[in-house]
Amino acid sequence: MSASESLKGKLFQNVDLDGHNLPPSPAPSSPRNGRKYALATELVYTESSDQYNASSVPIYQSATFKQTSGGGGGEYDYTRSGNPTRTHLERHLAKIMNARRALVVSSGMGALDVITRLLRPGDEVVTGDDLYGGTNRLLKYLATNGGIVVHHVDTTDPEVVKAALTPKTAMVLLETPTNPLIKIVDVPTIAAHTHSVNPAAVVAVDNTMLSPMLFNPLDAGADIVYESGTKYLSGHHDLMAGVLAVNEPALGDKLYFSINASGCGLSPFDSWLLLRGIKTLGVRMEKQQANAQRIAEFLQHDCGFRVRYPGLKSHPQYDLHWSMARGAGAVLSFETGDVSVSERIVESARLWAISVSFGCVNSLISMPCRMSHASIDAKTRAERNMPEDIIRLCVGIEDVEDLIDDLKRALVQAGAVTVTMNGIRALSAGTPKDAAQESVEQGQQIAADGFKEPEAAGTAPEQ
Template sequence: MPTDTKEGFATKAIHAGQDPLQWSHCSVVPPLVMSSTYRQDGPAQHRGYEYGRSGNPTRNVLETCLAAIEGGKYGFAFSSGLGATTALAALLDAGDHIVCCDDVYGGTNRYFRTCCSKNNIKITFTDATNIKNVVNSIQPTTKMIWLETPTNPLLKIIDIRAVIEAVRAIRSDIITVVDNSFVTCYFQKPLEMGADFVIYSLSKFMNGHSDVIMGAVITRRDDLEKQLRYIQNALGIVPSPFDCHQVNRSLKTLEVRMEKHMANGLAVAKFLESHPHVEQVFHPLLPSHPQYELAKRQQTGHSGMVTFYINGDSHKFLKALKIFTLAESLGGYESLAELPSVMTHASLTPEARDSLGINDQLIRLSVGLETESDLIADLDQALKASQM
């Protein structure tokens, strides 16, 4: 069914791209189309699909839904979040320059430093919570600004609108990208704040079941849509139809999941902030957060992400956890805990980790959908074990 911009988030997530009348059998749940190729009526005469890399009905359903809930015009699904990053970087030419926020997913940092650099694309990492840092980092060859907010793992909040306005006042041709993986389009809409692209690791909250690796990009720009659609096909970093079917299913419960993630995450953050074995807690909805007021203006809520410095032995703490699982990734229904310094951000240089404060006392939690009291009890006993 067509969606109206006035429709609520859950309505769009459930119905956008899902019209049963688009299939002759009128299936309410869009079919999983696994075919890698399609019969043609004549040479180069097809009915919208010719080869699975170039297009797939199941993938198209997902991309339509993603664009609708993001408030975008075009959606693109990729085989991973880093696949989506690779596709956006392919918009650039050798000699171009990217300004990237300093506290960013370790895989993004690694890709920019070790892969883009081989193509003579230069990167400047800077603390984008200070707009002057971004402005001062712009060079004549700068073609892209890469923001991640909240950041990973320190949950810094970057003023999306202010950064983009400052950049556009200098040059209108610079492409702006916002990684929205930590809060999703349910809590934050970067396109409405002027971003050219929103990028996701769909593996995280958007899918929410820890059973899919996939990425996505959404935009409103007609000119960039044509370029990125070409890149998606030419590079071939597309997801499987089955994974697209899984994520399309998961989006239907995104609103209710994010509300529960927020409630549990905030309860955990408040508990940790009052605990004697915790030194400092990072959560955008805590008044103690440095960008608390900005977070309230820019986001309508927060996910289950909580980061803190432990006053104790982090290894003992992590090994003592019973409900929280020691594992990388985030955003699933199950609660996870990790040590970024040796796990998700191990690929950063030691100097970069030191400058950001990513040390062996910093713990990142992805608070899931379990019973709140059970999560708090688990953290409490593990914190006590960290002192033994």
Template sequence: MAPNIDPKLAAAHDLPTPEPDSPFRPRQPYRFATLCATVENPDQKDQYGSSSVPIYQSATFKGVGGQYDYTRSGNPTRSHLEHHIAKISAAAHAFTVSSGMAALDVILRMLKPGDEVVAGDDLYGGTNRLLGFLKAHGGVTVHHVDTTVPDRVSECVHAGRTAMVLLESPTNPLLKVVDLAAVARAVKERAPDAVIVVDNTMMSPYMQRPLDHGADVVYDSGTKYLSGHHDLMAGVIACNRDDLAKHMSFVINAAGNALSPFDSFLLLRGIKTLAIRMDRQQTTARRVANMLDGLGFKVHYPGLAHHPGADIHARIASGPGAVLSFCTGDRALSERVVGATRLWGISVSFGAVNSLISMPCVMSHASIDAATRAARGLPEDLIRLCVGIEDPEDLLDDLERALLEAGAITRVAGEGEVRYVRATVPQGGDVVSRAVERLSGGELEREWFVSAPGKVILFGEHAVVHGVTAVAASVDLRCYGLATPRRDGKLSVHLMDIDEFRYEWDVNDLPWDACTPVRPDEMHGDGLDAGLLEAIGSRAVSPELNLPAKARQASIAFLYLYMSLAANRSRPCFNFTTRATLPVGAGLGSSASYSACVAAAVLLNHRRLSIPSQPVPSRPPHADDPGHVHVSHSGRRALAPTAAEEVNRWAFVSEKVLHGNPSGVDNSVAVFGGALAYTRPGFERKPGMDPIQGFKSLRFLLTDSKVPRDTKQLVAGVGRLKEQEPERVRAILDQVQSISDEARRCLADPELPRSDLIAALSALIDENHVHLVQLGVSHPTLEAIRASTGAPPYGLSTKLTGAGGGGCAVTLLPDQLSDADLQALISSLQADGFDAYLASVGGSGLGVFSPYARPQAAVAEQGQAGPVTPPETPHESEEGSLEAEPASLRAAFASAPKASFRHWAESQGRWLYV
């Protein structure tokens, strides 16, 4: 049952009670169903006492100075409707217009060129289309993010720039739940003037009232639940702010899109039965969802206990609603299911008394291009069900018959009964199945080449663990990973930079009994799965094997991600080879770049990452064929932000396996590249990761001291010092925070001349290092490197990076430093036994490509040994293996010289970068 309206709000909109309050029996506010059914406006009494509001089907009204003069500006029937909607929405103002999209259009007219909008990544197709138009023609910037994570919204909200945040909960069509209250709080903290708008169509005011949770404006498509019969088009808007109401009232009057008198009458009539209709629809929807979930389908419905947002939804809404969606695992199968239904009407929209079925990617969301749908995680096989008021037994029976007819479920004979289970596709597969998989565009047999940059923390080392903002940037030294398919049931790693370590496992012998995979619609928890870690460490890479310590830990991280992501019995077999152009263990983020590569490779092999497809030529190129032009985008994004965020989440999990309690900054730089400011959650400062826009590429000399260090021990040492001398350490941390803030301003200041920037950063580097020494994390070898680089004629500023205690030092190189002096410095450092690397800071993040799109002619022309395009029709040999498959990159990957490896990798094909 829907809860009572908040008495504080209800008082303004409550109906007159039939008798005075009594001290012995005080009157209670009417409940929602009563409010819906009782249409009465005390300020507009009908002269004849009509029990149904009349239709004032008049364009004009006589007289001067009256309440109404022209229906575009106001109409008595519409006024009754708007008063009624304000009442059931617990709102001060309500407006009705010609459609739900017209309502959104009125709201979006608050925006002006230069404004930024933050919107969800799972939106109704029409909403996405209108936002796209404003982005292309109105000078408005739109950020699409996963609004179920408040921090993702906060990262895109900036005071003075963010004008609006547009939310749906549950979202359409994946039924993801947004914590409206948490998002509203986070937005108002960062940008108090931003208008928070909620599309409440899926719930209606009966199930959810977003104004109570911090929203500024709420709109519904009145075509749906409010009307309930799909016999009219309408949009409704509700708000409590007088300024916003005044603006929207002006727009509606000026544009002339207010709801007509007749449609206002129909909508008033429909709202009277809103509560009773939704009660019936929701009850049946629960049964449908439970049936599909019991059959083993992936069901999106907040009424299921295991829905990831079930607890949040129960807090902000009074019921799960009557819309759900599910996946069959195959688009063609879904099409057969939809086509086999009889009682479920195939149509877009929802909310009517009649039940509807649709495939969003083919129907309501077809206006979103396929690549964007894939990037946002919208499955092509998704089926959406909109439950009506028919007898639930008939609806369940019709759906069950359609699933059976389509081949999605199968009969299983039991003890005296026949039951149904989800039909399964054979695992493993024979040669023919694998050939069909490749011909249909599947990625089971695809080789993937990935890479991620190292990093330098310019300011805020160690202090970041204690809540200080760290300023970090990527370097153009990278870790590379190559995932090559295997067909022998084995999984293997080759870690070239860790003693050429090689190891392999039988996939089915891994400790699956200790594993609870994380499903695609779930997120890994804050803590690691201790049982799975223990099982991997004691059984898959047992200490008795005497493996090198670093190789063993890297293998545990790899297996932990592989097994955690193996939902739906996915167990792909492949070899993962890694090598790096950055020094391993020197404090340049080698473990984070390894973690990013592992996360990307494992997600791709489990088919849980959407990558834009590469064109495969259907014929060999000829003299008149220009082929594909490869355009360099200087590190600008090609991989979707949602894909990068997914990789980053799992790279952070890998970092936890490797380091225990990482800050999260290393993996973020490895995935997103560029430069960023990172503040860890759990402290008084506002947490988050903010890119430093306009970061200017800088030259640094990275010097590997070759002194090993224990990161955990160093971090623990600073922690002990903080406990022993809290005031002194707090003062040091405050100084480091000031340095980070100043460095961040310098790096983002487009007006600061480059020479002044380098001079300012040099001074800040020297100051920052002094504080790190006070924290006890420097090392005599690092101090020796500082002395060498700071001595005449160089006079350069150097500091430690990473954990300190050894590892690497970074030296800022001014533009005026001559090549001769630079080479002399490098030679001097090498003579002292150090390795020096010249690097640029601030490049691209995660990179991915698959070599399958590369034409053989291009390989031959370039004189390179490399991959070829697979033939149009792979065929089976007598031995039962597929012939003429593309050549693997694995041999060339392992043998390419280190000095030219980066050039070799980039020459292999068209990389997609974050």
């Protein structure tokens, strides 16, 4: 051993210089995808090589590719079927999603559409009673026009799901946490029940609410994972994309066939944008989760609202969520008890943009029953216990104190809270109308003057 090697060994005796015994990753490494570093590192580390050794993956903005012979035979010929930029993105996604194969399409709903093309007339689908509005719309269309039988059940109870399973069940479609009621689904148990009843049935999990940073449904027994790349994966709401991931090669081939046949593959430029966004997923999610936790605690503990967020120990499925996931995500919802009050809160917000969707760097506020879930009729929403007054918050990366201050002002202006010497508290559902109106008028005056924290008792006002 040379002197330099000996010195290196002494200086770095506790460092794994060769990478043989790396520390455990938040999302464990797997031989099937070649990942060897912590997930936050792998998100950034993209292996690419071209003749110029470009640091960034090139955008192959070409519809066609020249062939070397009359019989073709090149790796790429037409971008609908494949493109080098898209391929690089898909390989990177497979690595971070702990999958053997990943595929990308033009939207999250496009990904679900590709999955449902596995179904045939007469097949049965078991899914939840708290679904994204677009998912509900597509399933309703398939049930009406495609001969598919859809069963909506409470997927938070594995026994209820098990009772709905039959040999005709071809697919079980799950979301966790659900949107917007933030209910948690026991993916491992339901996947086991499904495969015991019908080994050929496909368990598909929408992981958009958590992203690969926080949950790997394939490791929990799912057959297909799909996500809207528009949300956390991209992070900036400047593209539309959908992602699918599988471990079974034959299943991946079937999905690819539908993508190629229908022409819904992601464009080269959007593939490049998504690849760029993925690199910052770790830092964005960390900040968004921290902000969401603070805001959830403010709304529940300081204000007294009923808040739905798996980061709160009051969540009835707190333990189940943390048995599967590595974080709580950055979407939460709360109820005011009054639709008109909720409307005023949403419209009074300034920093919080009124918008559908989630997962971007800026914070969003909405009333799902009026926006993202409006395609579900009021009768069905009532049957599924979806409160009309529910407000959904999709938390971004802004300074959390600014976000809380903006919410305080909106809550006061809307008359949703009373201002006391000890802070602000949510009005109860039984508050008399005249008192509620007085609170609204008080809030409007405070909004006009500018919100100020009430002074503590016995404190002299500042001069």
